[in-house]
Amino acid sequence: MPEPVTQSVSLPPDAAHAVRQSLGLGAQSALRIAFVAGPGDAVGTFDHWQKGAHDPRTPVIAYSSMFYSVADALAADVLMLVEQDRQPAAPDPRFRFIHTPRRRGRRGIGYRLDERAFTACVLRHLRDFRPDVIIVGTDAPNALIAGLPATRRVILTAHNTFWPMGRRPVSLKARLRLRAKSWALRRVDAVVNTSGECAAQVAALSGPSGTRSFTEIPQVLPDWYPETLTPAPTAERLLYLGRIEANKGVFDLLGAFDAIAADRPTLTLDIAGTGTADAPLRAAIAASPHAARITFHGQLQARDVHDRLDAADLLICPTRTDFAEGLALVVVEAAVHGVPALLSSIVPAKALLPGACVTFPADDSAALTAALRGIVDTPAEYGALCAALATKRHQFRERSGSWGSMLYRALVA
Structure with a gap:
């Protein structure tokens, strides 16, 4: 028998209550989670997830697929901010997908203008949604992370390192860039890391902030x-x-x-x-x-x-x-x-x-x-x-x- 897609996560029976309690919400309160998704096809993965299937296009279990299973178990209302300009094949009122275009590939002033436009678009939708939890990746612009609206918890999903392992850059330009990232990461309450090296670098940049850190082990499809x-x-x-x-x-x-x-x-x-x-x-x-x-x-x-x-x-x-x-x-x-x-x-x-x-x-x-x-x-x-x-x-x-x-x-x- 194929493994049910929801079994890619391990949650206790009282997960929905425990999360609301941790966030200071009532047991019957609505839980609103916003996920600033990266460039991957989160919409296509959702189509597979709705059918109870893993996304077969990825050799490891997709992060977005696991997120949908967590949100479903928590009975959460979800805002997915995605880079794909399309909607799921079968809409679900619990999961709202909004296209937030992010132009990539330009350099110099063009790059800065593109990142500014993306940041403004994402922040506007987040303010309208008023989430209790915001999940954002390390590839998000610093201004986006630093400018996140008031919420009960900001969770960083750290998929990439900021410098090659063991080789933190020392040039003035690199140190200024990392200082800006460090400032933005002060907005983060908890981190889910792809590797121990990601965890170490996030900790080095965020400093003694009390940020809770958790490191995953990638999971393969059965x-x-x-x-x-x-x-x-x-x-x-x-x-x-x-x-x-x-x-x-x-x-x-x-x-x-x-x-x-x-x-x-x-x-x-x-x-x-x-x-x-x-x-x-x-x-x-x-x-x-x-x-x-x-x-x-x-x-x-x-x-x-x-x-x-x-x-x-x-x-x-x-x-x-x-x-x-x-x-x-x-x-x-x-x-x-x-x-x-x-x-x-x-x-x-x-x-x-x-x-x-x-x-x-x-x-x-x-x-x-x-x-x-x-x-x-x-x-x-x-x-x-x-x-x-x-x-x-x-x-x-x-x-x-x-x-x-x-x-x-x-x-x-």
């Missing part, structure tokens, strides 16, 4: 969780899965593969994803002396992502220091399939999988090559990674650690 694993004896089928950008390290990986492939004729590399560097990557693959063993799949659907993971022996996530990685969910997806990972030192997902991944210093191509060679040439090391992974992947199906369950804890904190 259909994507193999019940049994059969690890390969050696790591021969390498996989990169993510955005195709230079700062994600995909070109560093290609160089490392070329450096060791000549003496290892059975070694292959699959690359999946899309981005602004698609064309340069195709050219680099074509120029490789081992191009016949490198496959660029482009963008994959969720089912195809898991087919690739099923076929892989080792995932490589070589993110460079000019990209602030919030967690790297692909490491979780790979772990569920029993696929260990080779990670750069700024990928926070390693904290979830001690002993089940190998790290190398970010931006160090020689270190990446050496680490990759060590795993490929040492079956015992690779086997130890697989064995450690088999004992840790269960956490990604323990719904008490889900984002929705942590959201509930933030509501009653």
Whole structure:
């Protein structure tokens, strides 16, 4: 039997009463929650949720899907401020969706004007709704967070880090930018974090404010969780899965593969994803002396992502220091399939999988090559990674650690 979508969160039977009590509301009072959603398709996820189904487009359970389940259990009235200009297929009076357009991609004065227009639009709708709780993400403009109307609780959902792990910027411009973010975060009462690194950075910026902090463990869809694993004896089928950008390290990986492939004729590399560097990557693959063993799949659907993971022996996530990685969910997806990972030192997902991944210093191509060679040439090391992974992947199906369950804890904190 498929898992009911509402079981992606773990709530006590008296959740509705407990949240109202925590917020200072009467037991029979209306509860109004506003969610400033990000760029994801929250409307499409709602269509799936209404049918009692998880959104199959995402390999992990969508945050918005978990939010709908929490709001439903709390008998809340919801305002969803979304970037999609459309409405659910079957409207529900408990969930109101309003389009708040956010133009992206411009720079300079154009960027500032776009962010100002988005902020004004969101704040206007929030003032009209008069919510008891506002949920907002770290990608919201500082002026939006700082200018949130009076409410009983502001909850920040921290999906991204503000700087690469272990490398807080020290330039004057960066310090001024972080000071503005720090000022805005004083408006926050509680935080739900995607990773321990997100939690640490939010705490570093918000200071001794008494903000309650909760960290989720990403949860995978039941259909994507193999019940049994059969690890390969050696790591021969390498996989990169993510955005195709230079700062994600995909070109560093290609160089490392070329450096060791000549003496290892059975070694292959699959690359999946899309981005602004698609064309340069195709050219680099074509120029490789081992191009016949490198496959660029482009963008994959969720089912195809898991087919690739099923076929892989080792995932490589070589993110460079000019990209602030919030967690790297692909490491979780790979772990569920029993696929260990080779990670750069700024990928926070390693904290979830001690002993089940190998790290190398970010931006160090020689270190990446050496680490990759060590795993490929040492079956015992690779086997130890697989064995450690088999004992840790269960956490990604323990719904008490889900984002929705942590959201509930933030509501009653």
